[in-house]
Amino acid sequence: MPADRALESLANSTLLVPFRGTTAPRWVLDAAENGLGGVCLFAFNITGPEQLRALSDQLRAAGGDPLVSLDEEGGDVTRVWHSDGCPYPGNAALGAVDDVDLTERVHLSLGAELAAVGINLDLAPSVDVNTADDNPVIGTRAFGADPDLVSRHAAAAVTGLQAAGIAAAAKHFPGHGSTRQDSHHVLPLVDADLDLLESRELAPFRAAIGAGVHCVLTGHLLVPGLTGGGPATFSPAVVGELLRGRLGFDGLVITDALEMRAASADIGLPEASVRALLAGCDLLCLGASQYEDVVAAIRAAIVAAVREGRLPVERLEDAAERVRRVRSWAAEPAAAPPDPSVGAEAARRAITVSGALPALDRPLVVECDAPPGMAVGAVPWGLAEGFGPDVVRVGADGAPAGPEGADAVLAQAGPRSLVVVVRDAHRYPRTRALVERLTAARPDTVVVEMGLPVWRPECAAYIAAYSASRASGRAVTELLQGTWTGASTA
Template sequence: MTDALHRLARATLLAPFEGATPPGWLLEELKNGLGGVTLFALNGNVPDVEGLAALTAALREAGDPIITIDEEGGDVTRLDHTTGSRYPGNAALGVVDDLELTRRVFRSIGAELVRAGVNMDFAPSVDVNSATENPIIGTRAFGATADVVARHAAASVAGLQEAGVAACVKHFPGHGDTRDDSHLSVPVVDADLALLHERELAPFKAAIAAGTQALMTAHLIVPELTGETPATLSPAAITGLLRDELGYQGVVVTDALDMKGASGEIGIPEAAVQALIAGADLLCLGSQEFADSIREITAAIVAAVHEGRLPEARLEEAAQRVRRLKTWLATPRTVELDRATGLEAARRAVRAQGRIRLADPLVIRLEAPGNIAVGPVPWGLAPWTEEIQLDPATTTREDLLERAGDRPLVLVVRDAHRHEAQRALAESLTAARPDTVVVEMGLPVWRPETPHLATFGAAYVNAWAAAERLGLT
């Protein structure tokens, strides 16, 4: 019985690991029923597409794993973490608002993942970015209204799953109206249930209707729904709302349990147990939990069954849902890469005002910190032109004017509305040089009076489309 329980417990885990070669402990866990793995560029799992394909092939030789990754397109990319994504993110797709284009983009992202041997994508993000100062969603959202996000949620799920990759929509019940990052704390969505249904839940309902194979919970509190418990650990959110009220019967995946919003006070093994009790099926452990931790988490789950806290039937239900997902993944589907659609979408998303084509401009990019989900992915116009990178906190208007001399200026910013130093320097510079072109590669909430261009994302193709419009290519 204990061996059977250990196997059931392992079936609910998505383990991280380091390197581009699977370690021996991981292969042994896969042989003993581990549910799958989560790949991270920062763990060295994605050296390049060929290396990733070799890695995933080795994983499959040891078992039947679900192989997951965060490949949203746009700012959040793991496949293209060294260059930036070939596909624009959700904000750009929402601005274009062409559902067939969104479906094509996600279908090609799915084809990229299949080529690399990945079978589940932690995407799309279907949060409604109703808080413009949101530090973690921003350009990852299709928009700020439930209608736009819901329509594109359905289209993106359809595209990914046509390629044979399981979509995992996130972050239930909605991370868009938060001012904090759940990697670092427990955000609060202060919405009553009526507003929650009208705004946050509408895209999830659309994704469920579109047949999403998986859905990811968020480590946030909705006081009227979850009390003081994060949604990932809340029976009211997962079993009550998602299962019973919305009727979702697919796999529920937790966001990374190493995040402060889930395990900061209780530790990862206890968070794993509470998530299963709440109704989750597949536990994303995060990026830093390895061999000893996997054994500790498995033991905690088995102990919770023996103690009567976690019904064995609940654990069996979770494992059964994971098995059904693996059955769906086993059906072969063939689609072709369509990388041209990524550049097409990025070009169509560009919005420009004023005279933006300048002869031999000095291009200056103001540093902007990326959030934890984005990671250290390069951005800016450097692939197409010489670009000077400066810290807005230590750079003055006089510095920029002296550097420019008589040359026209292009100033590249990212989410200037959220970064006071960027915005202040841009406003000071454009007051002195009103011919300056400002390129916003985040959300264009703040817009200068001078000529400006918005890309709605900082992916490689967003920069390419901007460089074309500026006459830099």
């Protein structure tokens, strides 16, 4: 049995920790010196590219080449560009275009930008097959609802990221796309037997593995017949038998954030960490708000589980070795340069227009606010960059706009053209009611959907962008202002 210091180092190597601030605190630097697996950065750690590069360099200078990771999916889920919006559209837009070369180029460029600021592990891409329109957590993060389409774009995204020297993590295994609950809050149900899982949820993971993905990230999901009453992250049947055995994955298994209620609400983070390691996970993503004291308690719980014989030391050593292999690979810099034009190209190609786009006269742009999901956070979206003072936001503090605001909007618009911008309107009855009142009074209204184009009102023209990224907002603005006219028609 290794000595306590050696066991603590092994336990450290399985941890992907958060911290507050734009420089690393002493406890993180000490942990890095003692084998820390890596850190997971969030928007509150990032003020700009120079600061992020300095932070990454500070972490590596502490020793051990820890993984420096974040969730940079492109599109709505962005950390590097959280203050302005992402210059690349997300997966739904890429799936709508359905050009795997474009998807690879987008991810190669995105990966090159991450590498330039010192990131070497991206907790992306999402390869979930989004078959539930009302899915509250995936939506535009998925390439689409067809397993074959998602599979070919999953492989392309992995290829692009890893060609830039960024270890990719296909998520959320075994698949979050058919759920109607958010695992940040509850344990979602994947209502599928093994045959359906095989043909639908697992197909993109097979494709990602075939493309050489270094990491797979588990989802905190309830899968009848496999996970018992707990999440997939704690299930040897999912991690060991399904992922390792059936799919043949020999790389690094990362957990989704263990602070999520679907994982640790009833048992606490130290116990959740031990159960994830027992199930076969290797790197424990702790979440956004678990700091020094909690990390120390988790490390102590792992060491105690080994000492008590509950967690075999060989399992801990195996996890540490898998982390070491990815750290070693990711320490080698890649020379891929970013392509500043590919984000705009992808955003434009994704846009479709239904109906005849009218000539606009001094348009009033009405943006219907929508609650941001936990994964997305408070990232700017919409057309304010291009239309400035001609934009009004209805709905407050992320609350869906309601129909009672229609009269005020119509009075403010007067004879001007009216453009109404929504995000996932199919999920918000009050937003739909507002839009229907506006379009009934003004049939010449243009409606822009920056989420999934599931619901379509009667209107003069309906624009689907498939993304609320900055790139997509700019592309829609160009279309409305007539500086770009190449959108496809539906």
